[in-house]
Amino acid sequence: MQIYVAATSPDSSSFLARGASDRIAQDREGDALEMLGTVVPVRAGAEIYGEGDTATAWYRVQCGVLRTCKLLPDGRRQIEDFLFPGDFFGLENRGEHSFAAEAITAATVVRYSRPRLTAAAASNSRLAARLLDVTLEQLGKVHDRLLLLGRKTAEEKLTTFLLEMLDRSPDGDAIDLAMSRTDIADYLGLTIETVSRTFSMMKHEGVIALPSAQHVVILDRDALEEMSGDE
Amino acid sequence: MQIYVAATSPDSSSFLARGASDRIAQDREGDALEMLGTVVPVRAGAEIYGEGDTATAWYRVQCGVLRTCKLLPDGRRQIEDFLFPGDFFGLENRGEHSFAAEAITAATVVRYSRPRLTAAAASNSRLAARLLDVTLEQLGKVHDRLLLLGRKTAEEKLTTFLLEMLDRSPDGDAIDLAMSRTDIADYLGLTIETVSRTFSMMKHEGVIALPSAQHVVILDRDALEEMSGDE
DNA sequence: CGTTTAATTGACCAGTATCAACAGGAGTGG
DNA sequence: CCACTCCTGTTGATACTGGTCAATTAAACG
Numbered sequence: 001m002q003i004y005v006a007a008t009s010p011d012s013s014s015f016l017a018r019g020a021s022d023r024i025a026q027d028r029e030g031d032a033l034e035m036l037g038t039v040v041p042v043r044a045g046a047e048i049y050g051e052g053d054t055a056t057a058w059y060r061v062q063c064g065v066l067r068t069c070k071l072l073p074d075g076r077r078q079i080e081d082f083l084f085p086g087d088f089f090g091l092e093n094r095g096e097h098s099f100a101a102e103a104i105t106a107a108t109v110v111r112y113s114r115p116r117l118t119a120a121a122a123s124n125s126r127l128a129a130r131l132l133d134v135t136l137e138q139l140g141k142v143h144d145r146l147l148l149l150g151r152k153t154a155e156e157k158l159t160t161f162l163l164e165m166l167d168r169s170p171d172g173d174a175i176d177l178a179m180s181r182t183d184i185a186d187y188l189g190l191t192i193e194t195v196s197r198t199f200s201m202m203k204h205e206g207v208i209a210l211p212s213a214q215h216v217v218i219l220d221r222d223a224l225e226e227m228s229g230d231e
Numbered sequence: 232m233q234i235y236v237a238a239t240s241p242d243s244s245s246f247l248a249r250g251a252s253d254r255i256a257q258d259r260e261g262d263a264l265e266m267l268g269t270v271v272p273v274r275a276g277a278e279i280y281g282e283g284d285t286a287t288a289w290y291r292v293q294c295g296v297l298r299t300c301k302l303l304p305d306g307r308r309q310i311e312d313f314l315f316p317g318d319f320f321g322l323e324n325r326g327e328h329s330f331a332a333e334a335i336t337a338a339t340v341v342r343y344s345r346p347r348l349t350a351a352a353a354s355n356s357r358l359a360a361r362l363l364d365v366t367l368e369q370l371g372k373v374h375d376r377l378l379l380l381g382r383k384t385a386e387e388k389l390t391t392f393l394l395e396m397l398d399r400s401p402d403g404d405a406i407d408l409a410m411s412r413t414d415i416a417d418y419l420g421l422t423i424e425t426v427s428r429t430f431s432m433m434k435h436e437g438v439i440a441l442p443s444a445q446h447v448v449i450l451d452r453d454a455l456e457e458m459s460g461d462e
Numbered sequence: 463c464g465t466t467t468a469a470t471t472g473a474c475c476a477g478t479a480t481c482a483a484c485a486g487g488a489g490t491g492g
Numbered sequence: 493c494c495a496c497t498c499c500t501g502t503t504g505a506t507a508c509t510g511g512t513c514a515a516t517t518a519a520a521c522g
Contacts, residue, residue, distance in 0.1 A: 070378050073461070074460075076382045078377055091367060098374055099374065121356070121360065125354065125356065128360070128363065129352065129359070132324075132362055139370050139373065140324070140325055140329060143330065146309055146377070146380060149381045150309045150420030152303075153477080153478095180500075181501060181502095190479090191478075193478085193480080193502085193503085195501095196502055196503080200502070200503080212487090213487095213502090229304070229307075230304070413468085421511090423469075424471085424510085424511075425509090428471080465520100466520080466522095467520075468517105468520090469519085470516080471514105471516075472513105472514085472516095473513090474514105475511080475512070477510090478510095479509085480507070481505085482506100483503085485501085485502070486502090488498090488499085488500100489496105489497085490496085490497080490498100491495090491497100492496095
């Protein structure tokens with residue numbers, strides 16, 4: 001099983017006081033947040049919580065890959081996000097979860113009880129700022145996906161997806177896809193057939209190589225970026 | 232010009248301490264947030280900030296209707312949200328705004344300088360909790376739109392949109408659309424032609440009436456809800 | 463009123479979905 | 493070790509939703 005490195009770029013405009021804005025350092029030193037969490041192991045394919053379950057906690061991925069998804073009554077599915085080590089999920093203030101969270105690979109997650117989090121944030125302003133930061137980061141990410149889902153073509157969606165996965169991959173030009181074609185399709189608002197066909201097309205054009213269905217090698221990153229529609 | 236009433240349903244699972252969770256009452260009494268804001272009038276069509284502008288403040292709509300939108304280099308546009316009185320916008324922690332904010336009608340917005348907000352939140356835990364709540368609410372709203380953009384049909388998108396507008400309308404069964412067909416199309420990931428055709432179809436089926444392009448009367452709410460795909 | 467812009471409607475087209483067949487690997491049992 | 497099965501992914505043929513281009517109507521504004 002591959003290990004993904006969390007993308008934790010320090011953000012200069014963070015809501016944290018300047019000297020404390022380096023999240024990586026903070027993670028190492030073990031801040032207030034770390035004291036509150038409970039480590040929970042999850043089997044591959046298992047559900048951490050379902051859509052509609054009472055939301056009692058926030059979570060963070062320690063290792064493994066997960067997905068959060070939502071269903072329409074007739075079974076159509078939308079994957080909200082793929083989650084890698086370092087990612088938070090379950091961030092909601094509604095009474096119940098509006099997405100389900102499921103483990104794609106075997107995983108470990110850290111569980112932060114919401115009442116405890118609320119109480120701790122009330123007396124620790126740095127923790128409160130941190131929670132806000134995490135939430136704002138998620139919001140920014142989701143915003144980008146609106147444009148992708150609403151306005152991009154299949155080819156643009158898939159190249160954007162690959163570049164995104166590449167950013168989170170330890171390797172510079174190879175991606176180990178932990179998720180199935182179905183997951184990718186439901187993430188991008190496409191069908192598995194279109195995902196597969198678009199992969200094949202990119203392969204034939206020499207932009208990527210596909211040693212196996214799960215293993216993607218980027219051959220021409222520039223071309224990929226051009227195809228993503230973002231520039 | 233029509234006046235919209237902000238949808239401010241108290242949320243029992245708020246991050247605010249229980250006795251203070253009624254946002255409506257809070258707004259009336261004038262909390263810490265109110266002290267920090269500057270009222271800014273905006274002309275119809277004017278831009279409050281552009282995509283890529285340095286993000287220096289958060290905002291809240293006092294009156295009028297605005298939109299936040301994002302462009303692809305080739306001109307394709309995605310509207311992130313329509314904003315009505317009471318709505319917050321500009322909530323970001325990246326250095327620059329990832330969406331532009333524009334006034335659809337003449338409007339007044341309240342501007343909250345970010346450095347001042349950060350400082351105030353650091354010493355006022357109730358304000359910090361409030362900011363987190365506002366952000367989480369936005370996150371929840373955007374999540375619902377992912378499913379709409381990724382998996383719903385044109386008809387489902389438009390009925391969902393109408394029900395959404397109806398919820399925010401002062402009237403029980405009539406909607407005054409402040410935005411153009413182009414705006415609606417860019418909000419739902421469709422073209423103006425498809426929006427127009429779908430409206431016509433719904434009119435012919437007797438689900439809605441269209442006394443004018445801007446005025447929609449809901450004739451059969453149940454049918455509309457059934458058509459939205461959500462149940 | 464005439465002019466301009468927004469919305470509607472129509473004809474046609476394209477991108478993506480659907481339906482269906484086939485191929486490739488992984489696991490299982492003989 | 494090979495054959496069989498199952499499952500996932502790929503490829504092909506065809507259909508259809510929604511997009512594009514164009515013409516018409518309606519509304520807004522001077």
